Amino acid sequence: MTGDPEEGMLSWDESVFRNEHVFEIDYVPETFRHRDSQMQSLSYALRPAVRGSRPLNVMVRGPPGTGKTTAIQKLFDEIGAQTRDIQTIRVNCQVNSTRYSVFSRLFEGCFDYEPPSSGISFKKLFGQIAEKLVEDERVLIVALDDVNYLFYENEASDTLYSLLRAHEEHAGAKIGVVIVSSDPALEPIDELDTRVQSVFRPEDVYFPVYGQGEVADILRERVERGFHEGVVATDVLDRVAELTAESGDLRVGIDLLRRAGLNAEMRASRTVEREDVETAYEKSKYLSLSRSLHSLSENERALLEVLLEHDGEQAGDVYDLFHEETELGYTRYSEIVNKLDQLGLIDAEYAEIDGRGRSRSLTLAYEADAIEARLE
Ligand SMILES: Nc1ncnc2c1ncn2[C@@H]1O[C@H](COP(=O)(O)OP(=O)(O)O)[C@@H](O)[C@H]1O
Ligand SMILES: [Mg+2]
Missing domain, CATH: 1.10.10.10 (Winged helix-like DNA-binding domain superfamily/Winged helix DNA-binding domain)
Incomplete structure (x- = not known):
């Protein structure tokens, strides 16, 4: 060892992180690379809403951790910044896995408060949402995120049927639907009732798994925002990208970076080493298991x-x-x-x-x- 023995060591009030928040689950990244064509297809389909018309329905598919939710969120943010005439609502179907709870979230999105917990009928709940849309002259875009959970509970057909036929029961109500499936084994259209199939002809948008080079590109930027300079060397980042690409889930890479950073801190080191990554991977590789169990x-x-x-x-x-x-x-x-x-x-x-x-x-x-x- 040469020079100051404290060199390369962290003191108590120091951290390898510049901004640990960028590794959190709900962080929306500033830049969104390698998804241009998907963003373009989505915005093309939704564009009619800007003119006050019913947008095209969309079916988004792709394995977990390929940027689907982020794409919807970015697009909805853009729409919100541009116009007041469109109401966008993203429903997490992993949490809201019945037609009634999906519509409760839609009610909440439209009125900014929850529907009465005393339990009003579905018909009433729906009626109030539709009335409000017509009254405000707003087009509603609903994203059913992780819609595969509605299929698992046999609620998908009823939910979609109600949304797609809204304009027939409630004159003037304009609703566009984006379904987002994270289950590669699910063929949503095939699983729907024929009465829904006949009214649901969505545009297809596919999110493939990121390649290792793309993962490295995306994570490099996260590293720059999240860690101090020089904390993560190129070869260490390459190893993270390799493990992430193997799993196919970008979330694994983000979790890996955060855990590896914490491991480095545990050793009071100023740099994240390969070993920190390997140790972190023993936990990060179970990310999707944890999520499913949850x-x-x-x-x-x-x-x-x-x-x-x-x-x-x-x-x-x-x-x-x-x-x-x-x-x-x-x-x-x-x-x-x-x-x-x-x-x-x-x-x-x-x-x-x-x-x-x-x-x-x-x-x-x-x-x-x-x-x-x-x-x-
Ligand atoms: N192109 C990208 N650029 C930056 N971050 C991304 C990109 N794609 C995905 N992410 C990040 O990866 C994680 C998983 O993305 P997400 O949109 O939740 O995937 P999905 O909904 O397909 O499971 C999120 O933390 C998101 O910020
Ligand atoms: Mg998602």
Whole structure:
């Protein structure tokens, strides 16, 4: 070691971070690179709303962490800054996964207060929203973000049907719909009722996974805003980009940077080293698992808990244990199995069982330890 032993060490009031906030979940980035064509298609579809007409409906698809929510948010911000004649509302369907709760959010967006909790009928709720739109002469653009959750709960067709036929029941109401699906295995149109299919012909906008070069571009800017100069060297950033591209989810990279920074601070180091990144990755790689678990209901968690002890067993046997815990019937059980399968938490695969015909075996998609630790 040469010179001052304190050199390269952080004192208590110092930090590697210039602005840790840029690594937070709800941070909207100033620049949004590598999404020009998607932004153009979206704004083209929504443009009629600026002239007071009903915009084209849009179906946005792409895996998690490809910039879909950010694109909607940026566009809605731009529209809001440009005109008062358009009401934009983004509904998070992971949280609002029924038609009623989607419309409660729309009510809240239109009136700036929540609908009465005493429980007014859906018809009334909808009527008041439509009336308000007509009265204010505003076009409503609804983004159903992570709409795949509405499909998992069998609420997508009803929700879309109401939105798309609004102008028939409420003269003068103009509503455009953007659905955003994060489930690559879901074909939304195929899953809708035929009565909805006949009125829903959306423009398609696809968000592919970012390549490693694109990830590096995007994260470099985050590093510049978030860390002090010289904290993250190029080769360290390249490693982050590599791990991120492997996962396909840009969120992993952002989480990785933040955790690696914290690891460096833990060592009182002024620089983030490769090792800090590797250690951080042991946590960051479970980001999507954590997110999926977070959204589960009590009964859905109960099934996972049963599977922690009975990984790989037959659906019928697992049902008996699940039923003991929850007292739910087989139909509801099957729905929950399907949802966990769609979320990528379990694999439910048909197999021939001797003498018992075809049955599904239920296997956890992650190590039991990783799931258990994150179920709280
Ligand atoms: N082109 C981009 N430039 C900067 N940040 C981006 C870009 N694309 C995505 N992000 C960031 O990556 C994270 C995930 O993006 P998000 O829009 O939430 O993805 P999705 O909705 O497709 O899951 C967010 O923190 C967002 O700020
Ligand atoms: Mg999103």
